[in-house]
Structures are given as structure tokens and as C-alpha cells.
Amino acid sequence: MLIEFCCSDDLKLSTQRNSSQDCHCIRVTEKDDGTTNSCRQRLASQVQDFRNDFHDGTLILYASLPCVGGSPWGNVNGLTVEGQERIKEQQKQLTKLFKSLSNLWMKFMMNEL
Secondary structure, three states, rough: OOEEEOOOOOOOOOOOOHHHHOOOOEEHHHHHHHOHHHHHHHHHHHHHHHHHHOOOOOOOOEEEEEEEOHHHOHHHHOOOOHHHHHHHHHHHHHHHHHHHHHHHHHOOOOOOO
């Protein structure tokens, strides 16, 4: 099972091909909002079903967190008040996503999902 966390709808990693036909792929995109309990519960349910069906199956968690609030462009964008506010909001969102991802990762590692 491959879980893509914070990916775009068209990420190539989980695109179906012959070599991945037996791999169950889940994409968590911006519209799924990986910071919500409902999203994490949905993932937990799908992972538990996978583990019940495939006891020795491999679980891979791939994350593609946005970096806009912490990228070098912040030096340029932060020169305006609007840019500074936008960076603060992006950093808040990144923090929420990172905490959610960390929570998921720990549960995967502890086999609690």
C-alpha cells in the first residue's frame, strides 16, 4: 500500500501501470485536508483493512509537504505586508500538516493503524 500525503491530483508516483497493478494507492490531496480527524480516520480504516487482508504487506507513506512559506522566495515575498501575512498563513498550514503527518507516521511505526 502506498499513501501519498499532501500530493497533487496528478502525481506520477501512484499512477497505475503494469508493475504496480497489485499496489493499493491512496492520495491525500489538498481537497482531502490531511489536517482533519476525518481524513486521518479514513486513512486508519483503509490501512487496517489492508493489514487484515495482507498481513505481510508493505506500507509506504510518501509526503510532499508544501514549502512555499519557508522557501528562499520568502525573502522577496516578505518585503510587503501582504507577503508577510501570506507567509505566516502558509507556515501555520505547514505546521498543521507536519503535525498530522508526524501523528500518522508514529501510528504506522507503532502498528497502531
